[in-house]
Structures are given as C-alpha cells and as structure tokens.
Amino acid sequence: MMWKLLWLFLSGHQFVVMDLPLLFESKTYLPYMSYILVVSCSSKKQLERLKTRNNYTTEEAENRIKAQMPLAEKCLLATTVLDNNGTIEELQRQLHQICIDLRRSKRHWKLRLGLLSLFLAPLSILTYFLLSTN
Incomplete structure (x- = not known):
C-alpha cells in the first residue's frame, strides 16, 4: 500500500483517499496521515446499518462495535x-x-519540496566534491 501511495504522490496526485477502518487501532499508517476523516453516525444508526449490511443479530453487531475503538474517540x-x-x-x-478544500490546499507542495530537497542534497554534495577535487 505504501508503494502505491508513493507512486500516486510522485505521479502528481494532490491527495489520496484511503479507507482504513482500523487506522487508530492498528496505528500502522497513522504517522503517514496528514488529514483524517471520520464518518460518524448515532450509535443506533450504526447498529442498524451493521445488522443490515452483514446480516448480523443485534448481539453480533453490538459485539463487533464493542471490539473497535468507540466512534466518539x-x-x-x-x-x-x-x-x-x-x-x-x-x-x-x-x-x-x-x-x-483539499484541492485548494497547497500543503502537498511542502511535502514535495521537502522530498525533493532530500534527493537533491546528496547530489549537490557529490557535485561539490567532484568539482572541488578538480
């Protein structure tokens, strides 16, 4: 997934939407997120939707909800x-x-310039070294 994100970033995408239901629980991708969107609804509606979507009993749906971080958190x-x-x-x-709002943001340019400087810094040091030895 990270290689795909890198490719999308390098190919000029301003932002990428990822569906990560356990983002906070796993914490794996959390450090890489600059903007986190949570879709929220009432607990009653959450229970109804889970029962309908997965054909769960009320108990099964409640257990599934309890196994996750609370939506309010x-x-x-x-x-x-x-x-x-x-x-x-x-x-x-x-x-x-x-x-x-995301399309108006210029935040992605800061990241691009930062990455570009990381790649160019070794090149400039190498160039300086080669020019100074001649």
Whole structure:
C-alpha cells in the first residue's frame, strides 16, 4: 500500500483517499496521515446499518462495535468528522466540500519540496566534491 501511495504522490496526485477502518487501532499508517476523516453516525444508526449490511443479530453487531475503538474517540482524533445520520446525498455534499478544500490546499507542495530537497542534497554534495577535487 505504501508503494502505491508513493507512486500516486510522485505521479502528481494532490491527495489520496484511503479507507482504513482500523487506522487508530492498528496505528500502522497513522504517522503517514496528514488529514483524517471520520464518518460518524448515532450509535443506533450504526447498529442498524451493521445488522443490515452483514446480516448480523443485534448481539453480533453490538459485539463487533464493542471490539473497535468507540466512534466518539475516533471523532476526537480526526481532522474532520462527516455526519452520516442523514441521507446519502447529504453525506455526498459534505464530502464534495472537503474535496474542494483539499484541492485548494497547497500543503502537498511542502511535502514535495521537502522530498525533493532530500534527493537533491546528496547530489549537490557529490557535485561539490567532484568539482572541488578538480
């Protein structure tokens, strides 16, 4: 996954959306995230949706929810929280606005320039060394 991210970054993508339900629990990719979005809804709606999507009993769905970090905690750790209590159209509007905001951001240029300087620094040292020995 990291190679794919690097490739997308180097090929000019301004941002990449990753679906990582256990991001906070595993902590594996957390250091690489600069913007974290959490989609949240009421616990009642979360339970209903899980039962419908996975054909779970109430007990199975509750156990699955309890096995994860509470949604309220994830919301506190997020950069932005999307409210998913309404319709899919309402959620899409929120997501559309976030995409507009991310496209306006120039944050990716700081990272690109930082990486470029890491690659160019050894080259400039080598060039200096070669020129100074002649």
